[in-house]
Amino acid sequence: MKYLTTAPVAALTLAFATEAMATEWNVSVWGKRRAFTEHIEKLAELVAERSGGEFTMNVSYGGLSKNRENLDGISIGAFEMAQFCAGYHRDKNRAITVLELPFLGVQTLEQEVAVANTVYAHPAVTEEMAQWNARILMTSPMPQYNIVGTGEPRATVDSFDGMRVRATGGIGAMFESVGAVPTSVTATEAYNAMESGVVDTVAFAQHAHLSFRTIDIADWWTENLNPGTVNCPVVVNTDALEALSDEHRAILDAAVTESIDYYLTNYAELLEGWEATLSEKGVQKVTVDAAEIAKLAEGAQPIHQAWIEQANADGLPGQELYDLAVQAVADNAPE
Structure with missing residues (x-):
């Protein structure tokens, strides 16, 4: 009789122990599934597969947070992983905005990954992310931005004067330097802004022009303006990362490179x-x-210098971060 009563208890204890070993992360992104989020989807697939379903990720497109608030959500542990773009809140992630400076010279996505990873590894970046209880897991490489617009094409520096453009970060600063009027409406707001005439043009990478439908109402697209891009890391909550078992941490780390390759x-x-x-x-x-591109590139140099000076004023090693980014671009230039 003694064995009959303890067996169910033992089985129940084992069930609870097995359940306790399972790890489920919530991941906050925005918009809809698209090329920009495919590494996150692949990461979720790989960790679930390799952990036998014991480590899973629920990717939420806007259900957990607004895109400008993902870093805040990470800081308080509202979810375990999130994607954000530096240009949405430059004051929260000043160090990585060096990667958003115009005309840095990045030519390929592979180069973009290498340059971003180099800058992410700098102590100033890791320390700034630590203030948000966050660690950068991987980047979200995007091609150089180009603009779509309505009406007559804008293809000269003079034609940018007075142009209302959806552009963030260094790209926005570059357009502003030649008389354009940048606005940093979010990607999800870009279509309405363009349709209603709030902006004349929108600067995006190709996938975003498709996903957010700005290409649907555009008359033209610049194929080679290539002023720069935005930097959008995927971060994890530090407490959640440190709570992972050694096995799950190893699975996560190994899956990052494969997810970027995908x-x-x-x-x-x-x-x-x-x-x-x-x-x-x-x-x-x-x-x-x-x-015309040469004029824009030349005009971008004061923006670079201003970034360095502001970073220094903010207590960051501005010149060091800038030099690191520029050197990484050169070191990883395509052959």
Whole structure:
């Protein structure tokens, strides 16, 4: 009789122990599933598969937080992982905004990954993220931005004067330096801003023009302006990361590189179909003259210097971070 009563208890204890070993993370992103989030989706797939379902991630597209508030949510442990873009709140992540400076010279997504990882490893970055109880897990590499617009194409520096453009970070500063009027409406607000005439143009990478439908109402797209891009890391809550078992931490770490590789392959496929997309939607491809681009690049240098000085004033090693980014661009230039 004694054995009959203790057996169910033992089984129940084992069940609770097994359940306690399971780890479930909530992940806050925004918009909808797209090329920009494919590394996160792949990461979730890999950790679930390799942990036998004991480590899972629930990816939420806007259900957990607004995109400008993801870093805040991470800081209080509202969710375990999130994606954010530095340009949405430069004051919260000043160090990594060096990666958003215009005309840094990044040419490929692979180069973008290498440069971002180099800067992420700097102590000033890790210390700033620690203030938000966050650690950067991986980047979200994006091609150089280009603009779509309505009406007559804007393809000269003079034509940018007075142009209302959706652009954040260093790209916005670059446009402002030549007389444009940048606004930092979020990606999810860009279509309405363009449709209602709040902005004349929108600066995005290709996937975002597709996902947020700005390409649907555009008359033209600049194919080679390439002023820069934004930097959007994926971060994890420090407490959640440290609470992982050694096994789950190893699975997570190993899955990051594979997830980035998958992202790069997927984005390359998107770019292969871009020409067909423009043709299908009747969007004119506009080539900006090299002399005009040179004017913009030259005008970006004071923006770089201003960033260094402001970073120094904020107590960051501005020159060191800038030099690190510039050197990383050179060291990882495509052959």
